[in-house]
Amino acid sequence: MSSHEYQFDVAMSCSGCSGAVNRVLNKLEGVNDVKITLDDQKVIVKTADNVSYDTVLAQIKKSGKEVRSGEIVV
Numbered sequence: 001m002s003s004h005e006y007q008f009d010v011a012m013s014c015s016g017c018s019g020a021v022n023r024v025l026n027k028l029e030g031v032n033d034v035k036i037t038l039d040d041q042k043v044i045v046k047t048a049d050n051v052s053y054d055t056v057l058a059q060i061k062k063s064g065k066e067v068r069s070g071e072i073v074v
Helices: 015-026 053-061
Strands: 003-010 031-037 042-048 067-072
Touching: 003 053, 015 031, 015 042, 015 053, 042 053, 053 067
Parallel strands: none
Antiparallel strands: 003 042, 003 067, 031 042
16 A cells, blocks of 8 residues: 655644644544654654645644645655
8 A cells, every 4th residue: 555754844842732743643534643742842644545735734733733844755
């Protein structure tokens, strides 16, 4: 099965922030894995092939956190 991996730089200052991002991403159908590192404010999202970068970006923005940058890894 084909998949995508996206990486985002998200403004998160505490575990509550990262928890909010994690919650909204896990509500998105097609998200297979979410890894968040608070120290460097990175969010790595692995999704099914049919989930676009823009869809994941919009979902992260629903958490209310600022997305400073993002890239398609795979």
